[in-house]
Each structure stands twice: as C-alpha cells, then as structure tokens.
Amino acid sequence: MAEPVLQVQGITRAFGALVASDNVSLDLREGEIHALIGPNGAGKSTLIALISGALAPDAGQIRFNGRDVTALDTVARARLGLGRSFQISAVVPEFTVLQNVVLAAQGAAGHSYRLFRPALKDRSATSSARAQIARVGLEARAAIPAADLAHGERRRLELAMALALKPKAFLLDEPMAGLGADGTAQMTTLLETLKAEAPILLVEHDMDAVFRLADRISVLDYGRIIATGSVEEIRQDPEVRRAYLGADA
Amino acid sequence: MSRGIAINTAVLALCLAVPVYAHFAGEPFLLTLATRAVILALAAVGLNIALGHGGLISLGHAAFFGIGGYAMGILASHAQTFTPIADWPLLIEGTKSMPVIWLVAMVTSGLAALVIGALSLRTSGVYFIMITLAFGQMLYYFAISWPAYGGEDGLSIYVRNGFPGLNTLVPMQFFALTATVLAAAMALAHVLGRSAFGLALNAARQAPARVEAVGVRPFRLRLTAFVISGMITGLAGALFADLNRFVSPTMFSWQLSGEIMVIVILGGVGRLFGPLAGAALLVTLEHVLGGVSDYWQVYLGALLLGVVLFARGGIIGTLAGRDVAHG
Numbered sequence: 229m230a231e232p233v234l235q236v237q238g239i240t241r242a243f244g245a246l247v248a249s250d251n252v253s254l255d256l257r258e259g260e261i262h263a264l265i266g267p268n269g270a271g272k273s274t275l276i277a278l279i280s281g282a283l284a285p286d287a288g289q290i291r292f293n294g295r296d297v298t299a300l301d302t303v304a305r306a307r308l309g310l311g312r313s314f315q316i317s318a319v320v321p322e323f324t325v326l327q328n329v330v331l332a333a334q335g336a337a338g339h340s341y342r343l344f345r346p347a348l349k350d351r352s353a354t355s356s357a358r359a360q361i362a363r364v365g366l367e368a369r370a371a372i373p374a375a376d377l378a379h380g381e382r383r384r385l386e387l388a389m390a391l392a393l394k395p396k397a398f399l400l401d402e403p404m405a406g407l408g409a410d411g412t413a414q415m416t417t418l419l420e421t422l423k424a425e426a427p428i429l430l431v432e433h434d435m436d437a438v439f440r441l442a443d444r445i446s447v448l449d450y451g452r453i454i455a456t457g458s459v460e461e462i463r464q465d466p467e468v469r470r471a472y473l474g475a476d477a
Numbered sequence: 478m479s480r481g482i483a484i485n486t487a488v489l490a491l492c493l494a495v496p497v498y499a500h501f502a503g504e505p506f507l508l509t510l511a512t513r514a515v516i517l518a519l520a521a522v523g524l525n526i527a528l529g530h531g532g533l534i535s536l537g538h539a540a541f542f543g544i545g546g547y548a549m550g551i552l553a554s555h556a557q558t559f560t561p562i563a564d565w566p567l568l569i570e571g572t573k574s575m576p577v578i579w580l581v582a583m584v585t586s587g588l589a590a591l592v593i594g595a596l597s598l599r600t601s602g603v604y605f606i607m608i609t610l611a612f613g614q615m616l617y618y619f620a621i622s623w624p625a626y627g628g629e630d631g632l633s634i635y636v637r638n639g640f641p642g643l644n645t646l647v648p649m650q651f652f653a654l655t656a657t658v659l660a661a662a663m664a665l666a667h668v669l670g671r672s673a674f675g676l677a678l679n680a681a682r683q684a685p686a687r688v689e690a691v692g693v694r695p696f697r698l699r700l701t702a703f704v705i706s707g708m709i710t711g712l713a714g715a716l717f718a719d720l721n722r723f724v725s726p727t728m729f730s731w732q733l734s735g736e737i738m739v740i741v742i743l744g745g746v747g748r749l750f751g752p753l754a755g756a757a758l759l760v761t762l763e764h765v766l767g768g769v770s771d772y773w774q775v776y777l778g779a780l781l782l783g784v785v786l787f788a789r790g791g792i793i794g795t796l797a798g799r800d801v802a803h804g
Contacts, residue, residue: 280690301689302689302690303689303692303693303694304692306689306690306691306692307692311690312690314686314687314690318684318686318687318690319684319687320679320680320683320684320687321683321684322679322683323676323679323680323683327676330676331676331677331680331687331688331691332691334673334676334677335677335688335691335692335693336691336692338692339673340673340674340676340677340693340698341673341674341701342672342673342674343668343669343672343674344668344669344672345672345673346668346671346672347671347672347673347675347676348671350673353673389687389690389691393691393692
C-alpha cells in the first residue's frame with residue numbers, strides 16, 4: 229500500500245505540566261475522511277495546531293506527502309499542499325467572496341508578489357476562484373463582503389478558499405460548528421464529494437455527521453488516542469463509550 | 478463607486494483651483510502653500526501604503542522624510558561649494574539635478590526602510606509604534622549632532638535645484654512638477670492597491686492567519702509595503718527641502734511623523750485621495766487658524782478627535798461611503 233498522505237508519528241506537546249498531545253500517532257490515507265473526535269479539552273485543537281504548523285512539537289515527527297515537515301511552519305506546509313479551514317471562520321471580512329477566494333487561488337499559484345496587474349483581472353486566478361465558489365453554492369453571493377455573509381455561508385466560503393488552494397490534504401476544524409440542520413446536511417453532502425479530490429482530516433463535534441462521513445475515526449482523550457477504527461468499531465468500543473459517546477450512542 | 482469618483486474629482490478640482498486662482502490673482506504665497514500641501518500629500522501617500530493597506534502604524538515616517546531631505550541637502554550643498562562628497566575610493570560629487578537627487582533620496586530611504594522594517598516588523602501593535610518612533614528619534618538626534626551638515630541649525634541651499642526643461646524658480650512650474658510627481662505616486666498606489674500584492678497585503682492586515690494558510694508570509698508582504706512606503710515619503714522629503722531651500726533636523730522630528738499620520742487620518746485611511754484631501758485641509762487650517770490664534774493646534778486636535786470618534790473614514794470615507802476594495 230502507498231504511503232499515507234499525512235503521517236503523525238509519536239507527537240508530543242506539553243504546556244507546563246499539561247501534556248496536551250501525548251505520543252499521538254495517526255495517518256491520513258488517499259481517498260478517505262478520517263475524523264478526529266473527543267471531549268472538550270481532549271487536545272484536538274493542539275493536535276490541529278501541531279499538524280498545521282502553528283505549534284512545534286516537543287517530540288515526534290510529521291510526514292506529509294513523503295516529506296518530513298516537522299520543522300516547517302504554517303506557510304511552508306500550506307505551500308506543500310496542506311489546506312486548512314479554521315474553527316472560527318478566518319475569512320477576510322472587508323473582502324468580497326470573490327476577493328477572498330482569489331486570495332487563496334493566487335496564494336496557491338505563487339502570484340502574491342505581482343505588483344502591477346489587477347488581481348481581479350487575472351483570468352487564471354478568477355476563473356478557478358469562481359469555479360470553487362460555484363461548488364460551494366455561493367455564486368449569487370460572489371460580490372458580497374464576507375462580513376455581511378450569514379454564518380453558514382461564511383463556513384462555505386472557508387471551504388471554497390481551502391478548495392482554491394488545490395491541496396493534497398484538507399485539515400477541517402469543525403466545519404459544521406454553528407450550522408443549523410439544513411446547513412449541516414449541505415456541508416455533509418459537500419464534504420462527501422470533496423474526499424475524492426484530497427483526503428480530509430476532520431475535527432467535528434456533530435456525531436451524526438461524523439458517523440455518516442468518516443471512513444475511519446480516531447478518538448482523543450486527555451491528549452492520547454484511545455481508539456482508531458471504522459465507524460462500527462468505534463461505536464462498539466467500550467472505552468470510547470465511557471470516555472465520550474455515552475451509553476446511548 | 479460613482480459617488481466615490483465624484484468626490485475624488487471634487488477634491489482634485491478644489492486642489493487645482495487654488496493654484497490657478499493664486500496665479501491669476503498674483504498671490505505667490507498661496508501657490509507656495511499649495512505646493513506645500515502637495516508635497517505633504519505625497520509623504521502621506523507613502524505612509525498610506527503602509528498604514529492604510531498594510532495596517533502598519535508607523536510613527537517614524539519622518540525618518541524617511543528626513544533622509545530624503547538630507548539627501549537633497551548633502552548633494553546640493555556640495556554642489557554649491559564645489560567640494561566632492563567623497564574622493565576615495567570613488568569620486569562622488571554633489572549635484573543640483575532633481576532627477577539624480579530624487580533617485581538618491583528614494584534609494585537611501587528605501588534602504589533605511591528595509592533595515593528599520595526588517596527589525597520593527599517582528600513586533601506589532603504598540604511595540605511597532607514605539608520602535609518606529611525610536612528609529613525616527615535616533616536619526617533626529619544624529620542629524621542634530623552631525624556638524625558637517627549644519628547640525629541643529631540645518632543647511633541652507635541658496636538656489637533651488639534644477640529639472641531638465643523647467644525653470645523651477647518659477648513657483649507655478651515647481652508646483653506643476655510636484656503635482657505631477659504626486660499624481661504618479663497616486664497612480665502607483667492605485668495600481669498596487671488593486672494588484673495581487675495589494676490584495677494579499679490588505680488580507681494580511683485583516684486576517685494574517687488566513688494569509689499564512691494560503692502559503693504567503695505576512696512579514697514579507699509588510700516589509701515590501703514598508704519599503705515602497707518609505708521610498709515615496711523619502712521622495713517627498715527631497716521635494717520639501719527643495720521647496721524651503723532648507724534642511725534641518727526638524728524634518729526627522731516625531732511631530733512631523735505625527736503630522737503625516739494626521740493627514741492620512743483626516744483624509745481617510747486607505748483611501749486613494751485621502752492624503753490629498755487631508756493635506757489640503759491641514760495646510761488650510763494651519764494657514765487660516767494660524768492667523769487667528771497661535772494655539773491653532775487646539776482646533777486641529779478637536780477636529781481630529783471628531784474625525785476619529787464620528788467619521789472613521791476621514792473626509793473621503795465620510796463623503797464617499799464605504800468601499801469594499803479599499804481602492
């Protein structure tokens with residue numbers, strides 16, 4: 229079998245006495261959605277920060293696309309093709325939907341130092357941006373400033389920006405957070421089509437969505453992975469039920 | 478956007494009406510004031526690239542203004558005394574040619590911006606303000622204690638420098654020259670603002686984490702903007718020195734940095750015509766209120782307070798309304 233796209237090996241990070249990530253290993257394979265679940269404070273955000281490069285680990289190694297990226301920062305990892313979305317929407321508020329996605333497209337194309345040509349007249353960037361906007365269903369809102377979007381639309385804009393990077397793996401931090409039932413259903417359908425393009429490491433609290441989408445699930449508790457397996461295996465795992473899911477899952 | 482264009486046209490027409498009136502009414506002093514406004518506007522166009530697009534609150538732009546001024550002063554003073562600036566390892570002579578002076582002013586202030594920016598852009602917020610201020614003050618005290626070029630007394634240049642094909646001693650011709658330079662700088666600022674670089678720079682001001690996530694370093698974007706910004710303000714310094722035919726350490730003073738920033742804020746942060754509107758207003762107030770009271774800055778302070786509290790977009794922003802692209 230081919231090497232996984234993303235490989236986290238024995239990664240550890242402590243904040244003083246608190247070990248937020250304790251010898252965590254997981255991998256993300258081509259074509260799958262790997263969900264990361266766990267109670268609040270289990271270390272999901274720390275793990276995401278370690279994988280995206282925002283935090284440096286105390287020990288362990290991260291390999292991405294066959295390369296050791298442990299020493300690289302966020303920018304360098306993004307350039308290698310790690311596309312991420314944020315738990316709290318990090319779109320550019322004064323920019324329109326189109327400008328936001330063009331920013332991502334030109335970033336991926338390495339055009340951000342073109343000083344003279346108007347950004348919105350660069351065909352290659354805008355046409356790819358418009359295509360991603362259409363995929364998340366925001367065509368009608370392309371000229372609206374991001375600050376004026378509804379919450380659910382902003383989540384979709386985040387996704388369009390991640391798509392415009394044409395990443396080799398997605399790192400999605402609670403894309404369903406704050407979405408209503410309709411929004412969650414839409415997002416679920418969207419993510420299902422996405423995994424054909426690049427595998428997704430999905431941090432999510434919405435268990436229905438996780439159980440529907442995930443090919444594999446890893447459960448994090450007190451900084452440690454207590455189980456990894458298919459949806460069925462995780463549902464049946466007694467330790468997971470005790471730590472997180474509760475008896476009714 | 479058409480409302481914005483109308484406002485910009487009105488500002489431009491108003492700024493052009495003054496020199497035309499001054500010319501025909503035979504009031505050369507008004508023309509000098511207009512030239513002063515144009516040059517300060519140019520300095521503010523420079524700051525506006527860093528402040529408006531990059532969100533970099535530099536309280537040290539007088540450093541570049543002063544470097545531009547001293548570039549002119551040093552080159553012209555050597556030319557008027559016929560002494561070389563250096564004779565080893567290369568013979569460097571002074572010059573009275575504006576294009577050469579401008580080039581030297583822009584290169585030196587750009588290099589200074591590269592060094593100051595590379596050090597101060599590692600910080601942000603109030604620390605960035607303090608470090609830029611500190612660099613400005615360093616140069617201020619250096620200029621005071623540098624006897625070779627007048628020290629505290631400054632340097633007088635007896636004859637205004639020349640520009641090929643123009644008689645710069647004619648006030649109208651010098652005004653037209655500075656206005657052309659301002660127009661070119663504004664055109665550059667406009668093009669930069671709409672470019673891929675401008676988009677990324679504006680994004681880095683609002684959401685730096687997002688810019689990193691698309692694989693671009695905010696630090697490098699900001700440093701590039703800071704250097705371009707410093708070069709334009711440095712060019713304004715050279716012109717300012719030529720207007721007064723005098724250079725002194727006050728060009729490096731933090732009051733001057735503050736004045737440039739006041740112009741940007743009065744006119745409208747990040748607005749293309751903001752520096753022009755702000756400089757025109759400031760110079761008018763200075764002239765009109767200065768005649769009424771020695772303490773005219775009190776009124777300026779009240780006005781600034783009003784703008785910051787009630788009209789965040791400055792003159793242009795209030796009149797033209799919100800603009801999405803920060804154009």
